[in-house]
Amino acid sequence: MKFPLASLICFIxxxxxxxxTLLDKKLFELIINRLCYELIENHDDFINTVIIGIQPRGxxxxxxxxxxxxxxxxxxxxxxxxxxxxFFRDDFRRREDxxxxxxxxxxxxxxGKRVILVDDVLFTGRTIRSAFDAxxxxxxxxxxxxxxxxxxxxxxxxxxxxxxxxxSVDSIASQRVxxxxxxxxxxxxxxxxxxxxx
Amino acid sequence: xxxxxSVRHLLGIKQLTPEDIQLIFHHAEKFxxxxxxxxxxxxxxRDITIANLFFENSTRTKLSFELAEKRLSADIVNFSSSGxxxxxxxxxxxxxxxxxxxxxxxxxxxxxxxxxxxxxxxxTNTVIVNAGxxxxxxxxxxxxxxFSIREKIGDxxxxxxxxxxxxxxxxxxxxxxxxxxxxxxxxxxxxxxxxIPRNIKExxxxxxxxxxxxxxxxxxxxxxxxxxxxxxxxxxxxxxxxSLREYSNLYQLNNEVLIKAKNNPLILHxxxxxxGVEITTELADGEQSLVLQQVENGVAIRMAVIYLLAxxxxx
Numbered sequence: 332m333k334f335p336l337a338s339l340i341c342f343i344x345x346x347x348x349x350x351x352t353l354l355d356k357k358l359f360e361l362i363i364n365r366l367c368y369e370l371i372e373n374h375d376d377f378i379n380t381v382i383i384g385i386q387p388r389g390x391x392x393x394x395x396x397x398x399x400x401x402x403x404x405x406x407x408x409x410x411x412x413x414x415x416x417x418f419f420r421d422d423f424r425r426r427e428d429x430x431x432x433x434x435x436x437x438x439x440x441x442x443g444k445r446v447i448l449v450d451d452v453l454f455t456g457r458t459i460r461s462a463f464d465a466x467x468x469x470x471x472x473x474x475x476x477x478x479x480x481x482x483x484x485x486x487x488x489x490x491x492x493x494x495x496x497x498x499s500v501d502s503i504a505s506q507r508v509x510x511x512x513x514x515x516x517x518x519x520x521x522x523x524x525x526x527x528x529x
Numbered sequence: 530x531x532x533x534x535s536v537r538h539l540l541g542i543k544q545l546t547p548e549d550i551q552l553i554f555h556h557a558e559k560f561x562x563x564x565x566x567x568x569x570x571x572x573x574x575r576d577i578t579i580a581n582l583f584f585e586n587s588t589r590t591k592l593s594f595e596l597a598e599k600r601l602s603a604d605i606v607n608f609s610s611s612g613x614x615x616x617x618x619x620x621x622x623x624x625x626x627x628x629x630x631x632x633x634x635x636x637x638x639x640x641x642x643x644x645x646x647x648x649x650x651x652x653t654n655t656v657i658v659n660a661g662x663x664x665x666x667x668x669x670x671x672x673x674x675x676f677s678i679r680e681k682i683g684d685x686x687x688x689x690x691x692x693x694x695x696x697x698x699x700x701x702x703x704x705x706x707x708x709x710x711x712x713x714x715x716x717x718x719x720x721x722x723x724x725i726p727r728n729i730k731e732x733x734x735x736x737x738x739x740x741x742x743x744x745x746x747x748x749x750x751x752x753x754x755x756x757x758x759x760x761x762x763x764x765x766x767x768x769x770x771x772s773l774r775e776y777s778n779l780y781q782l783n784n785e786v787l788i789k790a791k792n793n794p795l796i797l798h799x800x801x802x803x804x805g806v807e808i809t810t811e812l813a814d815g816e817q818s819l820v821l822q823q824v825e826n827g828v829a830i831r832m833a834v835i836y837l838l839a840x841x842x843x844x
Binding site for chain 2: 427429435440
């Protein structure tokens, strides 16, 4: 079967559904902690590792993880940056309006480094593809690993495989998965919006 | 902030809204980061072809546009009127239409006739960027001058900028006046009466004939080049000033002027500098001088303009 049952149910009942909370504050905290320990397991002292968040929302997550890692293991030597992929997107001139560019802030070379690329939601995978392009400007990394908070399953349009996943969810294309951060004035949580409740 | 420009061509600053200017600056900041990266290139415009048509001589602007286009990965063709069929009497529309039939998406043009890009816009079907039209406008220069001042002293609202020198023959002056005013800055022009257009006050600028007073007033001074090629060319015409020496005695920016004015404003110059005429070497290379930043910012500003205009070219 091409679509899982959950997707089918979502599709049929979508107009009737209210915004659904996928992760509440408690689960959110648990997942962030788990992701940090997974990273420590794989990267030990982080001596050759950098963490790079994709603008805008991946940066918030990357920052959160960076701070949490520092708290858990204060001695790690992890460098941290923000990457904007606007000029590397593959949909330039295909939308009505161009996307407003954001800031890239990477003050180090990634040549020979292991890069942990961070984004909040993995949907079509095209953002990640653009990020690979954008990263090239800072050198040839040893390896790139992808960390996402939410993976929307069965929606990839390019072959991208996250190594660290907070939670996998089933959703249809017309729905939106929104990560609400504390900086938005609410406690951290993840919400599933259907197309009707904008 | 809006995501796209209110115009489809960059003919002059006059047609831009204040929001357009902010949007261009926003992107220029990002592109400035790009051109300071180890790899100074983005792939955004890889399927766009741009023709640079220079019907008038230029080094800096042409180079700057070319670099901006290449940093955006556009394909480019260059054209200069010397050694072309323009010399055989081909009209502007014919020249441009011939070039366009080779599938060109955007035209960057410098021309000695004021209004040439406006004329082209009416008569051809392409995106046009004005790289200077006669004594009318030089929009990208106006933008990069403001951008450079803004980098140093922040938002231009309420800031004071004096433009000094040959206002009458200067397209840089007009673009600067529009650009500064649209950001809420106060503008003063200063120079010998013969080089200041009679009705310029109607644009809402102050006029000052004493350089010391202008410098005393200003947060930044933009020293324009004395355009020797646009001054009286034969004995029959009345010269605008008796001699270069006399001009520099009265309107040269030097340490003496700064001391008398008890002020140390930022110094801009669109280049090429006539060293020792409108400004001394000491000040042109001094701490307050933004000359080289202007050149660097020029590439970023042109990248921003081309990127934003290109986003509306149909596939």
